[in-house]
Amino acid sequence: MSARWLAAAALAMLLAGCGDPDLWARYQAERGFWKARRLVQRIQLNPSLAKPMDYQEAIESFADVERRFPLAQWATPERLRRHRARDVAATSGDAMIAIGRLEEARERFDRAGEIYRETAAQLGGFPTMRLKALLAEAALADRTDDSTRAFQGYVDIARTAPVLDPDLGQPVEAAVEAPLRVARELRNGGANAVADSVLRAAEERQLAEAPKHHRTVTAWTLWLHVGELRAARPGALEGALDAGRRALAEALSRPTRARLISALAEFCIQGGQLDSALAYTAWLGQGFGNEARARSMMLTAQVWEKVDVDSAIVAYGRYIDRYRNSPDQSVMAARFRRAELLEDQGRWLESRAEFRGLATSSATDEYALRSYERIVMHHLRAGEKEMARIEASRTLEAMDHLLTTVQDDATLLRIRQLRAQVLLDVGSWDKACAALQDLWTHYRHMTLGVEAGFRAAELAEHQLNDKDRARRLYEEIASDSSSPVDQAMARRQLERMRS
Amino acid sequence: MNPLEQVVLAFESLAHAIRQLFRPSLWAPWLLVLGAQLVVLVVLWWFAHPWLSWFAAPVLLRVSGERALHYPDIFGLLPELYARADVVIGVLVGSVVAGASTALFAARFSGRPIPPSQGMRRALSRAAVLVLANLPLSLLLMGFSLGLDWWLVAREGPAMIARLAPVLTLGMAVVLQALFIWVNPLLMIGGRSLTETLKALPRAASHGGWTALTLAAAATIPLLPTQVLVRGAEQIVRFGTPEVVGWLVLIQALIALVTAFVLTGGSVIAYHSLVGPALEGDDL
Numbered sequence: 001m002s003a004r005w006l007a008a009a010a011l012a013m014l015l016a017g018c019g020d021p022d023l024w025a026r027y028q029a030e031r032g033f034w035k036a037r038r039l040v041q042r043i044q045l046n047p048s049l050a051k052p053m054d055y056q057e058a059i060e061s062f063a064d065v066e067r068r069f070p071l072a073q074w075a076t077p078e079r080l081r082r083h084r085a086r087d088v089a090a091t092s093g094d095a096m097i098a099i100g101r102l103e104e105a106r107e108r109f110d111r112a113g114e115i116y117r118e119t120a121a122q123l124g125g126f127p128t129m130r131l132k133a134l135l136a137e138a139a140l141a142d143r144t145d146d147s148t149r150a151f152q153g154y155v156d157i158a159r160t161a162p163v164l165d166p167d168l169g170q171p172v173e174a175a176v177e178a179p180l181r182v183a184r185e186l187r188n189g190g191a192n193a194v195a196d197s198v199l200r201a202a203e204e205r206q207l208a209e210a211p212k213h214h215r216t217v218t219a220w221t222l223w224l225h226v227g228e229l230r231a232a233r234p235g236a237l238e239g240a241l242d243a244g245r246r247a248l249a250e251a252l253s254r255p256t257r258a259r260l261i262s263a264l265a266e267f268c269i270q271g272g273q274l275d276s277a278l279a280y281t282a283w284l285g286q287g288f289g290n291e292a293r294a295r296s297m298m299l300t301a302q303v304w305e306k307v308d309v310d311s312a313i314v315a316y317g318r319y320i321d322r323y324r325n326s327p328d329q330s331v332m333a334a335r336f337r338r339a340e341l342l343e344d345q346g347r348w349l350e351s352r353a354e355f356r357g358l359a360t361s362s363a364t365d366e367y368a369l370r371s372y373e374r375i376v377m378h379h380l381r382a383g384e385k386e387m388a389r390i391e392a393s394r395t396l397e398a399m400d401h402l403l404t405t406v407q408d409d410a411t412l413l414r415i416r417q418l419r420a421q422v423l424l425d426v427g428s429w430d431k432a433c434a435a436l437q438d439l440w441t442h443y444r445h446m447t448l449g450v451e452a453g454f455r456a457a458e459l460a461e462h463q464l465n466d467k468d469r470a471r472r473l474y475e476e477i478a479s480d481s482s483s484p485v486d487q488a489m490a491r492r493q494l495e496r497m498r499s
Numbered sequence: 500m501n502p503l504e505q506v507v508l509a510f511e512s513l514a515h516a517i518r519q520l521f522r523p524s525l526w527a528p529w530l531l532v533l534g535a536q537l538v539v540l541v542v543l544w545w546f547a548h549p550w551l552s553w554f555a556a557p558v559l560l561r562v563s564g565e566r567a568l569h570y571p572d573i574f575g576l577l578p579e580l581y582a583r584a585d586v587v588i589g590v591l592v593g594s595v596v597a598g599a600s601t602a603l604f605a606a607r608f609s610g611r612p613i614p615p616s617q618g619m620r621r622a623l624s625r626a627a628v629l630v631l632a633n634l635p636l637s638l639l640l641m642g643f644s645l646g647l648d649w650w651l652v653a654r655e656g657p658a659m660i661a662r663l664a665p666v667l668t669l670g671m672a673v674v675l676q677a678l679f680i681w682v683n684p685l686l687m688i689g690g691r692s693l694t695e696t697l698k699a700l701p702r703a704a705s706h707g708g709w710t711a712l713t714l715a716a717a718a719t720i721p722l723l724p725t726q727v728l729v730r731g732a733e734q735i736v737r738f739g740t741p742e743v744v745g746w747l748v749l750i751q752a753l754i755a756l757v758t759a760f761v762l763t764g765g766s767v768i769a770y771h772s773l774v775g776p777a778l779e780g781d782d783l
Contacts, residue, residue: 018549019548019550019551019552019556020549023547023552023556024548024549024552026547026569028547030570030571034571
């Protein structure tokens with residue numbers, strides 16, 4: 001009997017070693033990640049009710065996943081070759097990125113950035129996960145208005161993002177969006193040659209893959225990417241159109257063909273071939289459904305803007321009449337653009353009616369807020385100070401009402417910004433200083449908040465002659481700003497005021 | 500016996516069987532089914548553990564694809580996977596156990612109880628017949644359910660039928676269960692052969708149809724709440740705690756076991772009181 005038990009025990013021990021340890025690790029990692037994500041979902045239900053303890057608990061749960069399956073051990077080349085071990089590394093990486101996002105949510109931006117950088121560094125051998133971490137870091141830099149860091153992040157992404165996701169075999173959007181953004185910023189800084197070389201390098205990487213695929217989503221997407229990269233380079237329009245036509249040849253469905261024809265029209269507008277652009281928009285407007293028709297009408301109006309502004313105004317008018325009741329944001333965009341064109345043409349009465357209509361149609365819409373500002377600015381530019389003051393007071397009244405009713409954080413920020421700007425525009429220094437101080441109080445972690453703080457201090461010192469208030473503001477910036485550069489600048493201002 | 504008397508007999512039989520619930524000796528054979536069900540549930544729940552994954556992972560991969568090897572997806576698929584395994588357990592183990600239980604109930608009700616081992620020996624000696632005689636019930640149930648699904652999906656059957664599909668399947672299960680309820684008593688108490696048993700089923704149904712329908716319907720009712728909950732497994736996984744699905748399946752299995760116990764006991768009493776004597780009368 002004991003021999004039988006021994007044999008059974010030996011068999012059990014043998015079988016225990018037969019299972020896949022990677023599968024077990026993946027299961028545990030996924031379970032840990034799931035449980036941590038549930039805690040986050042609880043926070044997301046009503047973030048304003050979440051306590052610091054809730055964030056800490058969620059962070060601890062994600063950290064526990066990373067502690068049990070450290071990237072240093074699971075993101076090694078040997079393990080990344082095994083697909084289940086690779087999944088463990090992906091889950092662990094996702095847990096780290098989730099910690100970063102939670103730190104962002106509780107406005108610990110430096111810590112979030114550190115986590116993203118550390119994660120990207122550890123995922124060097126896992127390009128898609130490294131890309132995720134880099135994108136999170138770049139988005140954080142955008143959010144905190146740190147343009148230098150955002151630019152560096154996108155440069156890194158443009159250089160290293162894989163053209164195709166090795167696991168899914170699908171094109172990676174960041175591999176084209178990042179080089180486009182980097183090139184745009186380089187061009188803005190006058191570095192045209194460097195911008196072109198960035199775009200060429202990205203194009204070559206796409207071209208190395210594109211001809212390998214046929215009649216699939218991957219095939220047309222890669223050719224479209226090639227077209228977009230070429231269209232961003234001056235003098236490469238023919239190449240862009242050629243890539244767009246190749247994409248069209250690989251497209252299988254009608255909506256895809258519509259999307260590609262729209263892209264071809266955009267390439268033509270970008271490259272100044274307006275006749276071809278009109279030909280493509282006419283093609284897009286026939287037989288591809290209502291959505292494509294709407295897009296075609298908008299593109300046609302954009303083409304006419306470059307040729308004959310009156311025709312563009314009529315084209316936007318046709319679009320607005322046809323899609324007036326559509327919930328689409330593009331109708332607001334079309335109305336705003338038509339109002340701008342009318343103003344440029346000197347038809348202020350028509351323009352003002354459109355701006356006012358926009359401002360009252362959807363008070364919290366970005367175009368509505370911009371419309372309020374445009375009306376005030378028009379009167380100021382025209383030297384009509386009294387009219388500007390009347391319009392400004394009407395705008396401020398509307399903004400004060402919105403501040404008590406709007407809940408959305410992004411809209412609240414925009415309203416506070418607009419309020420401060422209008423007060424500055426009309427030279428109401430005391431109230432403008434208070435509005436800027438309000439911006440600094442609410443958004444001290446963002447560059448715009450710090451800028452508002454500095455501007456408020458300047459107003460206090462020079463316009464209101466209230467040196468104590470200015471000093472207090474500089475002291476707050478020196479101690480509370482997240483950027484050492486801003487802190488140093490505030491300290492310099494304080495020293496200047498003391499001397 | 501008129502339908503009303505038959506219904507009353509069914510309820511009396513069930514009440515009598517329920518009173519036997521706390522006799523451990525009658526439970527002995529059912530522990531085998533419970534053991535098999537627990538093994539399946541543990542394997543599905545802990546498929547990823549190295550002790551089990553060497554055989555569980557390839558099976559799950561083949562049956563439900565890569566998705567089944569991920570947390571929490573496995574819990575969304577758990578009720579369906581368990582149901583498939585339970586059909587096999589029911590046919591291979593359940594049939595023999597129900598046979599043994601029938602023998603034990605019959606001995607108990609006749610006032611000469613036998614030990615569980617003797618009941619099991621009797622059932623094992625007729626294991627092949629028991630399996631084959633109970634097999635059509637499982638096949639017909641599966642065939643109806645799959646056929647209805649195919650008709651509704653592939654042939655785009657009417658929306659009304661699609662909405663009523665769970666009720667139709669349940670109704671068919673009750674009818675088929677009622678038709679085959681006398682299989683085990685005919686084999687284990689009546690001592691009939693496989694062909695004699697299958698031939699006797701229509702006559703048994705004509706004599707005790709209402710009793711059989713009442714027993715089968717009554718046995719289905721306790722399963723309904725958990726079945727409804729288990730059907731929402733995907734929602735529980737998405738919005739709740741995935742492991743809850745596992746516990747629900749376990750509760751469902753336990754209720755099904757108790758129901759099978761009571762149904763077997765009830766069918767033995769009803770057979771003794773109604774169907775057995777009527778068939779013997781027919782044979783004479």
